[in-house]
Amino acid sequence: MNVVTDNKWIGQRTIRPDGVDKVTGRAAFAADTNMPGMIWGKVLRSPHPHARIKSIDTSKAEALPGVKAVVTARDIVEFPLDKSVMLGIQDMRWMCRNVMAREKALFPGHPVAAVAATTEAIAAQACELIVVDYEVLPWSIEIDDALKPDAPILHEFNKFEGKVSNIAGRLEVKKGDIEQGFAEAEVVVERSFATRPVHQGYIEPHACLISVGADNKTTIWSSSQGQFMVRAMTSLLTGIQQSDIRAIPAEIGGGFGGKTIVYLEPLATMLAKKSGRPVKMVMTREEVMRATGPTSGSKSTVKIGARKDGTIVAAQGTFYLQAGAFPGSPIRGAVGCSFAPYDIPHVLSVGFDVLSNRSKVAAYRAPGAPIGAYAVECVLDELAEALKMDPLELRLKNAAKQGTKAAHGPVYPRIGYIETLEAAKASDHYKAPLGKFQGRGVASGFWFNAGGESSAQVNVTEDGNVVVTTGHPDIGGSRAGIANICAELLGIDYRRVSVLIGDTATIGFSNLTGGSRVLFASSIVVTQSAEKVIQTLRERAAKIWEIDPEAVKWENGAAHPVSPNAGQFEPLTLAELAEKAPSMGGPIGAGVQLNTQGADGGFGTHIADVEVDVDLGIVRVIRYTAIQDVGRAIHPSYVEGQLQGGVSQGIGWALNEEYIYNKQGKVDNPGFLDYRMPVCSDLPMIDTIMVEVPNPKHPQGVKGVGEVPLIPVMSAISNAVYNALGKRFYSLPMSPPKVLEVLDAPAPAQAAE
Amino acid sequence: MAKVHVSTTINGEPSEFLCEPNDTMLDALRGPLGLTGSKEGCASGDCGACSITLDDQLVCSCLMLAVESEGHELRTIEGMAKGDRLHPLQQKFLESAALQCGICTSGMLVASDVLLRRNPKPSEEEVRFWLAGNLCRCTGYDKIVRAVMETAAEMQGAAQ
Numbered sequence: 001m002n003v004v005t006d007n008k009w010i011g012q013r014t015i016r017p018d019g020v021d022k023v024t025g026r027a028a029f030a031a032d033t034n035m036p037g038m039i040w041g042k043v044l045r046s047p048h049p050h051a052r053i054k055s056i057d058t059s060k061a062e063a064l065p066g067v068k069a070v071v072t073a074r075d076i077v078e079f080p081l082d083k084s085v086m087l088g089i090q091d092m093r094w095m096c097r098n099v100m101a102r103e104k105a106l107f108p109g110h111p112v113a114a115v116a117a118t119t120e121a122i123a124a125q126a127c128e129l130i131v132v133d134y135e136v137l138p139w140s141i142e143i144d145d146a147l148k149p150d151a152p153i154l155h156e157f158n159k160f161e162g163k164v165s166n167i168a169g170r171l172e173v174k175k176g177d178i179e180q181g182f183a184e185a186e187v188v189v190e191r192s193f194a195t196r197p198v199h200q201g202y203i204e205p206h207a208c209l210i211s212v213g214a215d216n217k218t219t220i221w222s223s224s225q226g227q228f229m230v231r232a233m234t235s236l237l238t239g240i241q242q243s244d245i246r247a248i249p250a251e252i253g254g255g256f257g258g259k260t261i262v263y264l265e266p267l268a269t270m271l272a273k274k275s276g277r278p279v280k281m282v283m284t285r286e287e288v289m290r291a292t293g294p295t296s297g298s299k300s301t302v303k304i305g306a307r308k309d310g311t312i313v314a315a316q317g318t319f320y321l322q323a324g325a326f327p328g329s330p331i332r333g334a335v336g337c338s339f340a341p342y343d344i345p346h347v348l349s350v351g352f353d354v355l356s357n358r359s360k361v362a363a364y365r366a367p368g369a370p371i372g373a374y375a376v377e378c379v380l381d382e383l384a385e386a387l388k389m390d391p392l393e394l395r396l397k398n399a400a401k402q403g404t405k406a407a408h409g410p411v412y413p414r415i416g417y418i419e420t421l422e423a424a425k426a427s428d429h430y431k432a433p434l435g436k437f438q439g440r441g442v443a444s445g446f447w448f449n450a451g452g453e454s455s456a457q458v459n460v461t462e463d464g465n466v467v468v469t470t471g472h473p474d475i476g477g478s479r480a481g482i483a484n485i486c487a488e489l490l491g492i493d494y495r496r497v498s499v500l501i502g503d504t505a506t507i508g509f510s511n512l513t514g515g516s517r518v519l520f521a522s523s524i525v526v527t528q529s530a531e532k533v534i535q536t537l538r539e540r541a542a543k544i545w546e547i548d549p550e551a552v553k554w555e556n557g558a559a560h561p562v563s564p565n566a567g568q569f570e571p572l573t574l575a576e577l578a579e580k581a582p583s584m585g586g587p588i589g590a591g592v593q594l595n596t597q598g599a600d601g602g603f604g605t606h607i608a609d610v611e612v613d614v615d616l617g618i619v620r621v622i623r624y625t626a627i628q629d630v631g632r633a634i635h636p637s638y639v640e641g642q643l644q645g646g647v648s649q650g651i652g653w654a655l656n657e658e659y660i661y662n663k664q665g666k667v668d669n670p671g672f673l674d675y676r677m678p679v680c681s682d683l684p685m686i687d688t689i690m691v692e693v694p695n696p697k698h699p700q701g702v703k704g705v706g707e708v709p710l711i712p713v714m715s716a717i718s719n720a721v722y723n724a725l726g727k728r729f730y731s732l733p734m735s736p737p738k739v740l741e742v743l744d745a746p747a748p749a750q751a752a753e
Numbered sequence: 754m755a756k757v758h759v760s761t762t763i764n765g766e767p768s769e770f771l772c773e774p775n776d777t778m779l780d781a782l783r784g785p786l787g788l789t790g791s792k793e794g795c796a797s798g799d800c801g802a803c804s805i806t807l808d809d810q811l812v813c814s815c816l817m818l819a820v821e822s823e824g825h826e827l828r829t830i831e832g833m834a835k836g837d838r839l840h841p842l843q844q845k846f847l848e849s850a851a852l853q854c855g856i857c858t859s860g861m862l863v864a865s866d867v868l869l870r871r872n873p874k875p876s877e878e879e880v881r882f883w884l885a886g887n888l889c890r891c892t893g894y895d896k897i898v899r900a901v902m903e904t905a906a907e908m909q910g911a912a913q
Binding site: 022635646 | 857
């Protein structure tokens with residue numbers, strides 16, 4: 001374990017740069033700004049899960065006093081179906097049809113038109129005056145229904161194995177020879193699992209405010225996980241060139257992956273362009289739930305074989321994930337991550353991307369990985385039981401380590417998975433006694449983590465302080481981490497460092513806030529920028545002292561001669577050098593833009609204790625410990641916060657959250673009352689143990705931390721419920737009606753082999 | 754529809770505004786009054802991001818009609834700090850990292866303030882049940898509950 005003790009700011013629990021704004025109500029989120037002359041936009045949405053749009057008549061809406069513009073699919077750039085145009089992982093063929101239905105409406109809530117009017121009320125009234133002639137079609141939402149031979153087909157052009165199908169893709173990860181592997185196994189456990197679609201549940205609904213000049217110069221104010229993504233997608237979908245679009249990142253009120261694509265911005269841009277007025281659009285919670293991405297519901301089968309001594313010899317997984325209306329479910333995460341914590345000689349992991357008449361999925365915290373891990377980690381629990389092994393011992397025996405070749409490709413560098421297992425085993429929590437109807441479960445998880453493009457600018461102000469600009473929306477405290485790093489490198493108090501998120505016109509391209517990449521990637525470019533600034537400062541001091549720059553060192557916020565031999569000079573502080581800057585070569589600052597490399601994957605192990613109310617079927621989490629290899633905790637509070645927040649989302653996914661559909665194929669619980677996310681009284685304190693195995697390819701040892709903590713939760717809780725009740729659950733959520741059903745059932749559905 | 758004129762007191766200041774009869778208090782705060790610290794997460798009283806006080810009672814401003822504020826006293830997040838002096842809860846939230854994205858923070862602070870005025874020494878369970886109407890999706894509530902309890906302990910200490 002790496003415990004660096006000589007850092008002044010790295011590892012400190014400093015006050016976040018945006019903190020005061022957020023505790024006083026000053027922080028400006030997406031819906032918090034207005035512009036002079038602003039009007040309001042509203043979206044007309046399909047009431048049908050599946051319908052051909054024969055015609056749209058907007059004339060009555062356009063004639064309504066107060067209406068300033070109406071847009072339909074005709075106003076959005078069309079990407080023909082036969083040619084893929086990718087932006088990151090998003091195919092613009094699907095994006096252009098997701099933001100506005102073209103040939104067909106594919107889910108209830110699918111936009112078919114949008115109106116801008118002087119008030120929200122008039123815009124809503126105008127939507128009701130739009131006449132859409134729908135040819136209502138049969139639909140399917142559940143995976144089983146979408147895969148039936150006679151299932152209604154969402155996209156007639158989509159073929160799988162030569163036939164028109166709702167399977168939009170297949171992904172396979174393979175290592176060794178799976179048949180040979182199972183032939184070597186002495187104990188085999190095979191189980192099938194199901195999960196429901198769950199929403200990211202950010203509290204801030206999608207919103208934007210957009211102004212377009214007659215010369216196409218466009219200002220977008222919106223909250224997203226990437227202002228450059230907003231600019232690029234809006235450009236592609238409206239035809240306005242990127243250099244004419246200035247996308248300003250508002251404070252973002254939660255995203256968790258769900259704000260990595262656009263919904264409103266292209267519509268508001270076209271409404272603003274047509275009306276000549278700034279247009280504000282804000283989704284209702286119901287619109288968020290019906291029309292923005294939850295993550296996939298799933299069906300999985302996992303089979304794992306081991307020798308009697310606990311050595312796992314073969315593992316096979318088949319994962320079907322709901323994509324919703326357009327291809328793109330996160331099968332990569334399910335297929336690639338599920339077996340990644342283990343050193344298994346024979347692996348076959350296959351995923352299928354299944355279309356259905358439900359809103360298009362959006363990324364959700366380690367997309368796909370929690371779904372896969374739920375199945376795998378529950379099977380491992382049964383395997384441990386069959387082998388009469390402690391579940392942590394089984395994992396330790398098979399844990400991936402440096403040099404392990406993962407089925408999804410890489411040979412691992414030094415990783416900290418074993419350390420998380422050992423920390424779990426050594427924890428007080430793991431040894432604590434349990435009471436009646438209480439149980440304990442463990443599970444692990446892996447996420448790839450990401451690097452990618454980032455830009456930063458570090459400027460010294462005239463009074464000798466520092467302004468850092470980066471290009472990533474700060475979703476969980478990344479500005480606080482950057483302030484710590486910059487203060488450390490420059491040797492000044494962190495309060496002298498302001499960290500800002502630039503807009504697309506003021507900072508270079510920076511990829512999405514996603515993939516647990518932000519602190520990893522932005523601290524690389526900030527470090528390199530700060531190093532350039534320090535080099536300039538040394539050169540300035542050398543010039544003043546008339547000595548060689550190599551004879552100057554930067555320490556504690558000031559230039560010093562490297563040794564008495566270099567000369568006897570009083571240190572020159574940052575403030576003194578800033579003051580002398582005009583006469584010594586000009587402003588001091590540096591920017592760096594990189595496609596950052598070297599992101600190491602993240603591993604975590606969780607311990608969950610539950611207590612089951614056997615009369616009411618309520619499962620309560622009574623104690624929880626999340627252990628993770630975090631690389632290096634630059635700001636420990638916000639690392640802990642990532643772990644605690646991920647666990648909380650997982651508890652919701654495990655116990656309550658699910659999309660419930662009515663007989664008309666519409667979401668029946670599109671609000672926070674019935675879509676039951678954990679509230680404060682549902683949860684215990686969430687303990688964390690941060691294992692620090694620094695990433696050697698990163699200047700501060702940073703590894704991504706944000707996504708791993710969701711992955712093990714559902715299986716840890718499921719295993720704990722089994723431990724409490726002696727009955728296993730094979731589907732989520734383990735909500736009271738389902739728990740009572742299992743408790744009342746005469747025998748377990750799937751007996752252990 | 755003619756707008757309604759409303760006279761009320763917000764954060765100790767007499768305030769007047771015009772609103773539609775069906776506007777919520779949250780609409781009026783965020784619109785004509787320009788107090789956007791109160792947030793709309795659901796408009797159905799489920800998330801608590803719009804929490805304010807009406808004559809010292811904690812309410813969801815999205816569930817209250819703007820016209821109902823006539824003659825009453827409202828407090829919002831904007832009135833919590835005294836000038837540049839933060840309320841002890843605000844300071845503790847900052848120090849304890851009891852916020853991540855910040856969208857729920859206004860409501861959490863307003864609700865916590867009402868709790869501590871009614872119950873200066875709440876147990877963990879009392880804090881958890883009092884804040885059960887304020888959704889936070891980022892933090893898992895751990896640091897929020899701790900911040901409220903630590904503030905209570907410090908305010909008790911300071912009062913003695």
